[in-house]
Amino acid sequence: MKTDQKTLDLIDAYWRAANYLSVGQIYLRDNPLMRKPLQAEHIKNMILGHWGTSPGQNFIYAHLNRLITENDLNMIYISGPGHGGPALVANTFLEGTYSEVYPNIGQDEDGLRKLFKQFSFPGGIPSHVSPECPGSIHEGGELGYSLSHAFGAVFDNPSLIAACVVGDGEAETGALATAWHSNKFLNPATDGAVLPILHLNGFKIANPTVLARISHQELDQLFRGYGWIPYFVEGDDPAEMHRKMAAALDEVMDEIRQIHFNARGGAETERPRWPMIILRSPKGWTGPKFIDGKRNEGTFRAHQVPITDPATNPGHLQQLEEWLRSYRPEELFDETGRLTGELADLAPKGDRRMGANPHANGGLLLRDLVMPDFRDYAVAVGSPGEASASDTLVTGTFLRDVIRCNSKARNFRIFGPDETLSNKLNAVFEASDRQWLGQQAEEDEFLAADGRIMEMLSEHQCQGWLEGYLLTGRHGLFNSYEAFIHIVDSMFNQHAKWLKVTASIDWRRKIASLNYLLSSHVWRQDHNGFTHQDPGFIDHVVNKKAEIVRVYLPPDANCLLSVMNHCLRSKHYVNVMIAGKHPAPQWLDMPSAEIHCTKGIGIWSWASTDQEDNPDVVMACAGDVPTLETLAAVSILKAHLPQIKIRVINVVDLMKLQSKSEHPHGLSDKEFDLLFTKDTPVIFAYHGYPWLIHRLTYKRTNHHNFHVRGYKEEGTISTPFDMTVLNEMDRFHLVQDVIDRIPAPSSEATYLKQQMQDMLIRHRIYINEHGQDMPEVRDWKWKP
The missing domain is CATH 3.40.50.970 (Thiamin diphosphate (ThDP)-binding fold, Pyr/PP domains)
Structure with a gap:
C-alpha cells in the first residue's frame, strides 16, 4: 500500500x-x-x-x-x-x-x-x-x-x-x-x-x-x-x-x-x-x-x-x-x-x-529457569582423590537437563565457538542439536533448524548473541577455551559497564547473569602448546566493579556442579567459571562440596595436620591443577617431614581474598587472619598469573608472607605435568618453597630439598625419552 x-x-x-x-x-x-x-x-x-x-x-x-x-x-x-x-x-x-x-x-x-x-x-x-x-x-x-x-x-x-x-x-x-x-x-x-x-x-x-x-x-x-x-x-x-x-x-x-x-x-x-x-x-x-x-x-x-x-x-x-x-x-x-x-x-x-x-528492558520479561537438582549428578566420592572424573563432562549432564526442563519456555541456550564437544559438554547434545539453517551433508552431526546450542567459530558472535539474548530477558551460558576468551575482552568490558550502570537505574530491571565456562585451560593445553596457554581473562575481569564480577575456580566436578547451579540462578552479574575437562581426582563428596562452595573458601581439615597446634605453613590453592599439585606436595611433606604442621586452604570464590570493603564476597580482616594467620608463611598455588593474588591480598596483615606460584608465561607442547614444572607450580617446587620458608630446616628437610631437585631432573629426562609423565606422577593418589 x-x-x-x-x-x-x-x-x-x-x-x-x-x-x-x-x-x-x-x-x-x-x-x-x-x-x-x-x-x-x-x-x-x-x-x-x-x-x-x-x-x-x-x-x-x-x-x-x-x-x-x-x-x-x-x-x-x-x-x-x-x-x-x-x-x-x-x-x-x-x-x-x-x-x-x-x-x-x-x-x-x-x-x-x-x-x-x-x-x-x-x-x-x-x-x-x-x-x-x-x-x-x-x-x-x-x-x-x-x-x-x-x-x-x-x-x-x-x-x-x-x-x-x-x-x-x-x-x-x-x-x-x-x-x-x-x-x-x-x-x-x-x-x-x-x-x-x-x-x-x-x-x-x-x-x-x-x-x-x-x-x-x-x-x-x-x-x-x-x-x-x-x-x-x-x-x-x-x-x-x-x-x-x-x-x-x-x-x-x-x-x-x-x-x-x-x-x-x-x-x-x-x-x-x-x-x-x-x-x-x-x-x-x-x-x-x-x-x-x-x-x-x-x-x-x-x-x-x-x-x-x-x-x-x-x-x-x-x-x-x-x-x-x-x-x-x-x-x-x-x-x-x-x-x-x-x-x-x-x-x-x-x-x-x-x-x-x-x-x-529484559528484566521485565525474565522468568527464573526451571532447575534440576544439581545434587542428582554428583560424582560418588568415598575418600578424597579415590574417584576420577572429567569435571565438565559431569556438568554436561546437568546442563542437558537444564535444557530439557526449559524446553517449553525456550529461554535457555548454550553458546560457544565450535568447542562444546571439545570442552566435554557432550551430554547437552542428548537434549538438543545445534541450530543451523545452512546446507547439511550426510555425515553432519547434531545440526537442526531448531536447536538450543549456538556455535559459530567467532567468539564475537557467540558473545553478542548471548548478550542480546540476556538483555531481552532470557538465560544462557558461554563455553570457550580459556586462552581465546580474550577475543571478547572489549565486549565483556561494555557488558559489565552496562550491568553496573543499569543496577542504579530504578526503572531498569535486573537481567540474568552473563555466565562463562572456560575449559581447555592453561594447565591442560599441553597438546596445543604456547598459543593456547593464557589464563589472563581473570585479571581482566577483576578490573570491573566488585558488585558485578565473580570468579570461581572449582577444584572438582561436584564443586563445579554447585557453582554452575548458583551462577545459572543468579542475576545481574558476570560469572566466570574455570574448570578442567580431562579426568582428574575428585576430592569432595556432594554434601561437602556444597558447603565448601557456599563458603567459597575453607580449610580442608582432612588434608591438614595443624588441628592441635598453630600451622608452620599454610598451603593454599585455587584451581583444579593447583589443588592437585598442592595436595601432592602436602603428601610428600607428610611422608618426609611429619613434624611440620600444615594447613591446607582451598579457594573456590576468588573474590573471597579481597577485603570485604572492596568486594561484597570478601572476607573481613578477622576472618582472613583466622584462616591464613597473621605471621605464617603461605605457599599459594594459583591457576592464573601469580601477581593477581598479591593484588587481591596486599592490604592483608600477612601479605608479606605470601609466596604465590602460578602461570608465568612459560609453555610449549609437552606433558600435562611438565606445564606445571615449566612454571614452577609443580609439587616438587612447592615442597622446596615450604622448606625455604620454615624456620631452622632440619637435616631431613635438607635431604628432601635435594631429592626434589633430583626429581625435577628425572622428570625432564623421562619425558624427553618417553613422551609422557613419570609413573609416580601419572599414578599418584592421595593417601589419608
Missing part, C-alpha cells in the same frame, strides 16, 4: 522535530523553543556530542514508527553507530517514553530545557546511546556488536523484529563484518526477524568509509553473497527520500511476513534470504551546508559538533540560530512546548513504542 502524501508530510515534520531536539541537546542550555533571539548565554559552555549520524537515525526512527503503527509490530531499535545519542533521546522524548521514566523531564518547555541541558553535561547523560536511554539494549561504546545483539534478541522471540541501524564506520569492524552471517542461524519458524539498515553516510571521524566508496553493483553483490536481499534508499532530497523509504519498508515488511508465514505453516524448508535496507544519505543531513567557507554537510566535518564556537563567534551564533530555525519549531510544538497533537499521534502507543518495548 502506497503511503499517502499527507502521512509523508507528517513524517517529515516529525523528523524535523527530532532533528531540532538533536541539535538543541548538543548546543542549548536555555531558550529551548527559540522564542527569543539566540544569545551567547543560551549556549552550553562545553559543547559535546555527535551530529553526523543523528539526522539519518531520526529519519529511520520516524519511518519505523509509521510501520509499527500501521502493522501493529513488536519492534525494538538498536543503534549501531557509535554516537547516535541525540537521536535516540530525541525520539523517545517525542514518543513520550522518556518523560514517563524521567517525570522531571516533562512534555513542556521546561522539560525541553532540562532535556537539552542534561545532554553531555556534568550530572547529566552521556553523548552516546546509553543505558539511561529507554529502549536501548546497546550503547555507543559497543561499536561493532549491534547486529550480533539484534540476532540474540530475536532468538526464541517469534513476534519480535529488531531494527538494527548499522553505521558504515561500524561495518568495518571484524565483529560486524562476521555478524552478517548470523542469518544462517535464524529459524523463521521459532525466531523473530532482524531488519538491518546499513546507514551509509560516507564518513567516520576523519576518513571515508569503505562501503560508501565501492560501486552500487559491488555493494549489492556483497550483501547478496552474504545471503541478504538489499533494498536501496539513496539521495538527499527529503521529499523523494521519504517516498523511497516508505515504499522500501512496506516491501521489506511484506517479505518478512511471507517468510514467517511460509516457515510457520510448513511450506518452507530452505533457508530464507532475508531483506535489508541500505540507506545512503549525507552525513549531517539538514545541517549547515558550509561553515567557515568549508563544505560541511556530506563530509567528515559534520561528524561531531559542526559549528564549534557560537558563544564567542557572532558569525557562528547567527549560523546556529538559522540552523535551529530552519526546522520551524513554532510549527512543531504548541504554546506549552508539547509536540502538536497531529504529530504526537504518529508515534505508536503503549508498549508498541520502541522506547517502551519491554524487550528492551
Whole structure:
C-alpha cells in the first residue's frame, strides 16, 4: 500500500522535530523553543556530542514508527553507530517514553530545557546511546556488536523484529563484518526477524568509509553473497527520500511476513534470504551546508559538533540560530512546548513504542529457569582423590537437563565457538542439536533448524548473541577455551559497564547473569602448546566493579556442579567459571562440596595436620591443577617431614581474598587472619598469573608472607605435568618453597630439598625419552 502524501508530510515534520531536539541537546542550555533571539548565554559552555549520524537515525526512527503503527509490530531499535545519542533521546522524548521514566523531564518547555541541558553535561547523560536511554539494549561504546545483539534478541522471540541501524564506520569492524552471517542461524519458524539498515553516510571521524566508496553493483553483490536481499534508499532530497523509504519498508515488511508465514505453516524448508535496507544519505543531513567557507554537510566535518564556537563567534551564533530555525519549531510544538497533537499521534502507543518495548528492558520479561537438582549428578566420592572424573563432562549432564526442563519456555541456550564437544559438554547434545539453517551433508552431526546450542567459530558472535539474548530477558551460558576468551575482552568490558550502570537505574530491571565456562585451560593445553596457554581473562575481569564480577575456580566436578547451579540462578552479574575437562581426582563428596562452595573458601581439615597446634605453613590453592599439585606436595611433606604442621586452604570464590570493603564476597580482616594467620608463611598455588593474588591480598596483615606460584608465561607442547614444572607450580617446587620458608630446616628437610631437585631432573629426562609423565606422577593418589 502506497503511503499517502499527507502521512509523508507528517513524517517529515516529525523528523524535523527530532532533528531540532538533536541539535538543541548538543548546543542549548536555555531558550529551548527559540522564542527569543539566540544569545551567547543560551549556549552550553562545553559543547559535546555527535551530529553526523543523528539526522539519518531520526529519519529511520520516524519511518519505523509509521510501520509499527500501521502493522501493529513488536519492534525494538538498536543503534549501531557509535554516537547516535541525540537521536535516540530525541525520539523517545517525542514518543513520550522518556518523560514517563524521567517525570522531571516533562512534555513542556521546561522539560525541553532540562532535556537539552542534561545532554553531555556534568550530572547529566552521556553523548552516546546509553543505558539511561529507554529502549536501548546497546550503547555507543559497543561499536561493532549491534547486529550480533539484534540476532540474540530475536532468538526464541517469534513476534519480535529488531531494527538494527548499522553505521558504515561500524561495518568495518571484524565483529560486524562476521555478524552478517548470523542469518544462517535464524529459524523463521521459532525466531523473530532482524531488519538491518546499513546507514551509509560516507564518513567516520576523519576518513571515508569503505562501503560508501565501492560501486552500487559491488555493494549489492556483497550483501547478496552474504545471503541478504538489499533494498536501496539513496539521495538527499527529503521529499523523494521519504517516498523511497516508505515504499522500501512496506516491501521489506511484506517479505518478512511471507517468510514467517511460509516457515510457520510448513511450506518452507530452505533457508530464507532475508531483506535489508541500505540507506545512503549525507552525513549531517539538514545541517549547515558550509561553515567557515568549508563544505560541511556530506563530509567528515559534520561528524561531531559542526559549528564549534557560537558563544564567542557572532558569525557562528547567527549560523546556529538559522540552523535551529530552519526546522520551524513554532510549527512543531504548541504554546506549552508539547509536540502538536497531529504529530504526537504518529508515534505508536503503549508498549508498541520502541522506547517502551519491554524487550528492551529484559528484566521485565525474565522468568527464573526451571532447575534440576544439581545434587542428582554428583560424582560418588568415598575418600578424597579415590574417584576420577572429567569435571565438565559431569556438568554436561546437568546442563542437558537444564535444557530439557526449559524446553517449553525456550529461554535457555548454550553458546560457544565450535568447542562444546571439545570442552566435554557432550551430554547437552542428548537434549538438543545445534541450530543451523545452512546446507547439511550426510555425515553432519547434531545440526537442526531448531536447536538450543549456538556455535559459530567467532567468539564475537557467540558473545553478542548471548548478550542480546540476556538483555531481552532470557538465560544462557558461554563455553570457550580459556586462552581465546580474550577475543571478547572489549565486549565483556561494555557488558559489565552496562550491568553496573543499569543496577542504579530504578526503572531498569535486573537481567540474568552473563555466565562463562572456560575449559581447555592453561594447565591442560599441553597438546596445543604456547598459543593456547593464557589464563589472563581473570585479571581482566577483576578490573570491573566488585558488585558485578565473580570468579570461581572449582577444584572438582561436584564443586563445579554447585557453582554452575548458583551462577545459572543468579542475576545481574558476570560469572566466570574455570574448570578442567580431562579426568582428574575428585576430592569432595556432594554434601561437602556444597558447603565448601557456599563458603567459597575453607580449610580442608582432612588434608591438614595443624588441628592441635598453630600451622608452620599454610598451603593454599585455587584451581583444579593447583589443588592437585598442592595436595601432592602436602603428601610428600607428610611422608618426609611429619613434624611440620600444615594447613591446607582451598579457594573456590576468588573474590573471597579481597577485603570485604572492596568486594561484597570478601572476607573481613578477622576472618582472613583466622584462616591464613597473621605471621605464617603461605605457599599459594594459583591457576592464573601469580601477581593477581598479591593484588587481591596486599592490604592483608600477612601479605608479606605470601609466596604465590602460578602461570608465568612459560609453555610449549609437552606433558600435562611438565606445564606445571615449566612454571614452577609443580609439587616438587612447592615442597622446596615450604622448606625455604620454615624456620631452622632440619637435616631431613635438607635431604628432601635435594631429592626434589633430583626429581625435577628425572622428570625432564623421562619425558624427553618417553613422551609422557613419570609413573609416580601419572599414578599418584592421595593417601589419608
